[in-house]
Amino acid sequence: xxxxxxxxxxxxxxxxxxxxxxxxxxxxxxxxxxxxxxxxxxxxxxxxxxxxxxxxxxxxxxxxxxxxxxxxxxxxxxxxxxxxxxxxxxxxxxxxxxxxxxxxxxxxxxxxxxxxxxxxxxxxxxxxxxxxxxxxxxxxxxxxxxxxxxxxxxxxxxxxxxxxxxxxxxxxxxxxxxxxxxxxxxxxxxxxxxxxxxxxxxxxxxxxxxxxxxxxxxxxxxxxxxxxxxxxxxxxxxxxxxxxxxxxxxxxxxxxxxxxxxxxxxxxxxxxxxxxxxxxxxxxxxxxxxxxxxxxxxxxxxxxxxxxxxxxxxxxxxxxxxxxxxxxxxxxxxxxxxxxxxxxxxxxxxxxxxxxxxxxxxxxxxxxxxxxxxxxxxxxxxxxxxxxxxxxxxxxxxxxxxxxxxxxxxxxxxxxxxxxxxxxxxxxxxxxxxxxxxxxxxxxxxxxxxxxxx
Amino acid sequence: xxxxxxxxxxxxxxxxxxxxxxxxxxxxxxxxxxxxxxxxxxxxxxxxxxxxxxxxxxxxxxxxxxxxxxxxxxxxxxxxxxxxxxxxxxxxxxxxxxxxxxxxxxxxxxxxxxxxxxxxxxxxxxxxxxxxxxxxxxxxxxxxxxxxxxxxxxxxxxxxxxxxxxxxxxxxxxxxxxxxxxxxxxxxxxxxxxxxxxxxxxxxxxxxxxxxxxxxxxxxxxxxxxxxxxxxxxx
Numbered sequence: 001x002x003x004x005x006x007x008x009x010x011x012x013x014x015x016x017x018x019x020x021x022x023x024x025x026x027x028x029x030x031x032x033x034x035x036x037x038x039x040x041x042x043x044x045x046x047x048x049x050x051x052x053x054x055x056x057x058x059x060x061x062x063x064x065x066x067x068x069x070x071x072x073x074x075x076x077x078x079x080x081x082x083x084x085x086x087x088x089x090x091x092x093x094x095x096x097x098x099x100x101x102x103x104x105x106x107x108x109x110x111x112x113x114x115x116x117x118x119x120x121x122x123x124x125x126x127x128x129x130x131x132x133x134x135x136x137x138x139x140x141x142x143x144x145x146x147x148x149x150x151x152x153x154x155x156x157x158x159x160x161x162x163x164x165x166x167x168x169x170x171x172x173x174x175x176x177x178x179x180x181x182x183x184x185x186x187x188x189x190x191x192x193x194x195x196x197x198x199x200x201x202x203x204x205x206x207x208x209x210x211x212x213x214x215x216x217x218x219x220x221x222x223x224x225x226x227x228x229x230x231x232x233x234x235x236x237x238x239x240x241x242x243x244x245x246x247x248x249x250x251x252x253x254x255x256x257x258x259x260x261x262x263x264x265x266x267x268x269x270x271x272x273x274x275x276x277x278x279x280x281x282x283x284x285x286x287x288x289x290x291x292x293x294x295x296x297x298x299x300x301x302x303x304x305x306x307x308x309x310x311x312x313x314x315x316x317x318x319x320x321x322x323x324x325x326x327x328x329x330x331x332x333x334x335x336x337x338x339x340x341x342x343x344x345x346x347x348x349x350x351x352x353x354x355x356x357x358x359x360x361x362x363x364x365x366x367x368x369x370x371x372x373x374x375x376x377x378x379x380x381x382x383x384x385x386x387x388x389x390x391x392x393x394x395x396x397x398x399x400x401x402x403x404x405x406x407x408x409x410x411x412x413x414x415x416x417x418x419x420x421x422x423x424x425x426x427x428x429x430x431x432x433x434x435x436x437x438x439x440x441x442x443x444x445x446x447x448x449x450x451x452x453x454x
Numbered sequence: 455x456x457x458x459x460x461x462x463x464x465x466x467x468x469x470x471x472x473x474x475x476x477x478x479x480x481x482x483x484x485x486x487x488x489x490x491x492x493x494x495x496x497x498x499x500x501x502x503x504x505x506x507x508x509x510x511x512x513x514x515x516x517x518x519x520x521x522x523x524x525x526x527x528x529x530x531x532x533x534x535x536x537x538x539x540x541x542x543x544x545x546x547x548x549x550x551x552x553x554x555x556x557x558x559x560x561x562x563x564x565x566x567x568x569x570x571x572x573x574x575x576x577x578x579x580x581x582x583x584x585x586x587x588x589x590x591x592x593x594x595x596x597x598x599x600x601x602x603x604x605x606x607x608x609x610x611x612x613x614x615x616x617x618x619x620x621x622x623x624x625x626x627x628x629x630x631x632x633x634x635x636x637x638x639x640x641x642x643x644x645x646x647x648x649x650x651x652x653x654x655x656x657x658x659x660x661x662x663x664x665x666x667x668x669x670x671x672x673x674x675x676x677x678x679x680x681x682x683x684x685x686x687x688x689x
Contacts, residue, residue: 422564
């Protein structure tokens with residue numbers, strides 16, 4: 001009898017494991033199926049959207065009606081956005097689809113810009129028709145590829161393999177090449193090499209990425225000079241040690257430093273990070289992540305400290321606009337003022353610690369890339385005329401002021417700024433000071449922490 | 455004593471009832487569209503004059519007084535819009551003018567959405583991604599990781615939202631292996647805030663990788679712009 005006990009226990013354990021394993025397997029398959037279905041659905045949505053885009057683009061070329069055009073533009077815009085969103089959720093390596101994503105983003109962005117032009121009754125020129133034709137051809141190719149891929153490869157659990165291959169991290173080259181999904185998208189990416197550079201009025205337009213930097217034309221300073229600027233900016237008495245880190249490149253080329261403040265215990269606390277522009281030696285930004293235990297200054301006193309600091313450092317004509325308070329610090333947005341006109345694009349951000357009024361954050365990168373002396377003409381329409389353009393439902397709170405607001409594509413618009421309210425909600429309404437066009441509406445969110453514009 | 459209490463209660467109820475009725479009547483009267491005619495004056499007349507001037511029916515002064523000029527302009531407006539031409543701004547004319555008409559049957563009250571909007575969600579998801587990706591990095595490296603996420607939302611080759619970028623399959627290892635759900639570190643919340651408020655130590659970079667552990671061959675084809683802590687940042 002005794003000798004059966006052990007085998008019996010083992011047999012029970014084996015059966016138990018088997019049942020458990022089987023259940024695991026079933027469960028895992030359910031998850032896979034669930035995921036696969038999600039991915040299949042996204043893929044179908046993606047195909048559908050790209051098809052709609054192709055048809056709409058061809059219709060646009062032959063359409064002559066403004067009304068019809070706007071419907072087509074917004075349809076393309078919505079579908080491009082949808083397609084890009086679906087594509088970015090599929091488990092395909094990002095490197096393989098950057099150009100397709102860019103194509104879809106720009107397509108949506110471009111058609112949105114065109115829709116705005118269409119509302120202003122600007123007809124399509126030779127160049128725009130040419131662009132539309134090219135975009136149409138790319139959309140057609142993409143649509144064909146997606147279909148072919150769907151017919152040949154997307155059967156059963158292809159996405160599961162896709163997921164697994166990623167997880168295993170052993171991307172053996174042969175398997176990679178045999179992978180139809182990756183391969184197909186690769187082919188399309190290669191074809192996209194000749195994709196034209198689109199220039200138009202939208203945030204993803206090519207020229208936007210370049211930007212402009214009138215303040216940063218000048219002589220290159222040396223690293224020693226930059227180091228001196230760091231000590232000047234922070235105040236010599238506060239600095240213990242300045243260490244060099246790798247320089248910053250990009251929008252603004254900088255010398256980067258790490259500063260150990262005095263009175264800091266070794267190995268404790270955070271260094272102050274500061275970047276000096278290589279051209280002309282401006283302080284591009286500064287971050288000091290020190291802890292603020294107790295806020296003793298009021299926001300108003302904080303703004304006073306910050307304004308004094310800016311004046312001392314040679315930043316004049318900066319006006320504080322809105323503030324945000326968190327973690328014992330006060331963030332203040334300053335904008336440049338020229339001839340009583342606020343330049344919202346020329347932004348300087350200052351963070352003040354509310355325990356002793358020290359500057360713990362500074363960012364002038366926007367200011368440095370956009371600020372220049374503008375020639376400001378008197379507005380073509382009066383305040384009263386501008387005021388009439390505003391919806392009668394909104395109540396105007398006070399006299400408007402003149403300002404320049406940035407557009408999403410680094411352009412600038414000369415506007416009247418009105419503070420308006422509607423049943424307890426507050427808004428800023430911008431009316432073009434030359435044409436009377438309503439250009440932008442911002443909603444003002446006020447709470448105990450400060451003000452936010454969205 | 456008991457009676458007294460009862461009386462007070464009854465009186466209170468009656469009082470409340472009366473005030474409610476009174477307030478409601480007041481509101482009702484106050485909200486109905488008043489008719490404007492020759493001789494009226496006030497803010498509403500000004501509104502009508504403004505509208506008519508905008509549309510080119512009226513070219514007199516905006517003086518809030520319903521005079522002959524306004525009368526003629528209203529008539530012209532009514533003629534053009536197929537209304538009874540009487541020079542009086544009643545309900546129909548007011549509707550055509552696009553003036554706020556109080557609907558006496560059923561009106562939905564507009565609720566101010568001032569307080570509901572905040573960036574807390576954005577800060578939260580970004581802080582979680584930073585915790586997962588850059589735990590133990592110097593503070594500036596954490597801000598930099600947050601900045602890369604935000605730079606991606608503004609770039610055409612990536613999704614347009616913070617969540618879209620973070621949860622893009624395969625984009626971040628901390629998302630793939632679930633580390634993003636670990637408890638958020640204090641410094642990472644600060645870093646997320648600084649990144650959202652515009653600080654970008656990378657100068658606009660779109661990628662970063664840890665040269666010691668990066669497995670993707672493709673990532674090595676990127677140009678390195680900046681090295682912070684263990685991470686290399688590039689485009």
